[in-house]
Amino acid sequence: MATNTLRLLKELSDIQKNPDQAIYVSYNEDDITNVKALIIGPPDTPYEYGFFEFNMQFPRDYPTSPPKVNAITTNGGRTRFNPNVYAGGKVCLSILGTWRGEAGEQWSSAQGIESVLLSIQSLMSANPFENEPGFEGGGQKEKNYKKEQEQYCQKIQHETFRISILQRLEGYMRINPSTGRVNPVEDISHLSPAEREAEEQKRTHLEPFTDLCKRLFRYYYHTYMRTISKERERVRDGQHFTIMPFEYGGNQMAGKFSYHELERRMNAVKAVIDAEGETWAKQGAEAVKKDEGISASLQLQFSQTYQHFLSKYEGTVMLELIEDNPFCWRMIYIGRPMTILDGGLFRIKLILSQCFPEEQPRVIFETPIYHLNITADGVPYYRPRKTDDIKSHIEALIEVLENEQLSPDPRTWMNLDAAQLYFGKPEEQREYRKSFRRAVQRSTEY
Incomplete structure (x- = not known):
């Protein structure tokens, strides 16, 4: 195996094991030199929780030479999301050799996939206007461009929603943007058997980031809607985007605001x-009737998982299948005595796809709970250690409930009001604990 291939395999494996930087990669083992990457927009920026895709092509002499990187999230080559990321896909970075930089900023073999993607992610700042080489922070130019900076962030925020999130998800799920309805699947009965088989395989094949983006949308939907509500008060629907001094020709972000329309499409x-x-x-119930292999496999996994939690968490965790469907699990969590969860009883539903683990479980708290890591409508943020093992999913959910030292990382905050209290002043922290305890006490009513 070539040295560059071994290096690439190790780097890709390391990123996939630890996506803490909100960076994800996908590749075909038949051509490891062609990598797809997804960068999640950082919090507290106009790119917040957007989905930005890039292609990375690695040369034969990598890591002696840098990869070629091309931005994919450009609205078909019509939208420039950053002074350093052009509408045509070009990414201007000194470490890629696509932009002049200071001494020591050029590519070296010590750098790799993660350093390139982190450099791109750093361009997605709270004030991307300052990435323009002609901008000098702290001087007269900053004062002159103050209004343009605000206008630039406003239109990036709008297009992050419209292009990076909505267009992507509507495409994945065949949603008509105008009606919000799912377009019917085209009839293929007239095709030959071979053509039908090829078309069915194409339809069941998931794009590498499809399930990830759906799960992240469930996490951040309320954050998206809160921002939309705020921005709707700042800009008028129908107002045209301001073209920046450094934008020209087709290499710009043109368009107009329509937050009411974005709200409708989000819903x-x-x-x-x-x-x-x-x-x-x-679909799972039908698979059981047809005695398909995946249903038997999940039934076995349930039996093993049930026994594991019966012995390890006796009196705390119980499992059951909903209507004897191995694709629908219910976890019942009973709060341990002498803990903040004492007296609580929470029902959590896990629904599995026939494509598990390529599609991860849909998890919902059926019992309402006031928690920093759980949305008001019951969607939890959790990270299983093994995505292909449902036992690991359940253990991660238990950890969410029992962990009293919650993360300051805003990407884990599913309830923003709860986060404000939890990380607020002492009296606000006390209010968080009171609200949490009230939810625990009411949990037995459901």
Whole structure:
């Protein structure tokens, strides 16, 4: 195996094991030199929780030479998301050799995939206007461009929603942006058997980041909607984007604001994703009737998982299948005595796809809970150590409930009001604990 291939395999494996930087990669083992990457927009920026895709092509002499990087999230080559990321896909970075830089900023073999993607992610700042080489922070130019800086962030925020999130998810799920309805699947009965088989395989094949983006949308939907509500008060629907001094020709971000329309489309996407879980449950029930292999496999996994938690968490965790469907699990968590969860009883539903683990479980807290890591409508942020093992998913959910030292990372905050209290002043922290305890005490009513 070539040296560059071994190096690439190790780097890709390291990133996939630890996506803490909100960077994800995908590749075909038949051509490891062609890598797809997804960068999640950093919090507290106009790119917040957007989905930005890049292609990375690695030369034969990598890591002696840097990869070629091309931005994919450009609205078909019509939208420039950053002074350093052009509408045509060019990424201007000194370490890639696509932009002049200071001494020591050029590529070296000590750098790699992660350092390139982190450098791109750093361009997604709270004030991307300052990435323009002609901008000098702290001087007269900053004062002159103050209004343009605000206008630039406003239009990036809008297009992050419209292009990086909505267009992507609507495409994945065949949602008509105008109606919010899922387009019917084209009839293929007229095709030859070979053509039908090829088309069916194409339809069941998931793009590498499809499930990831759906899960992240479920996490951040309320954050998206809060920002949309705020921005809707700042800009008028129909108002045209301001073209920046450094934008020209087709290499710009042109368009107009329409936050009411974005709100409608966000709700339509959420409705389709929510309904998808119920579709999985029905498909699972049909798979059981047909005695398909995946249903038997999940039935066995349930039996093993049930025994594991019966012995390890006796009196705390119970499992059951909903209507004897191995694609629909219910976890019942009973708060341990002498803990903040004492007296609580929480029901949590896990719905599995026939494509598990390529599609991860849809998890919902059926019992309401006031928690920093759980949305108001019951979607938890959790990270299983083994994504292909449902036992690991359940253990991660238990950890969410029992962990009293919550992370300051805003990417884990599913309830922003709860986060404000938890990390607030002492009296606010006390209010968080009171609200949490009230939810625990009421949990037995459901």
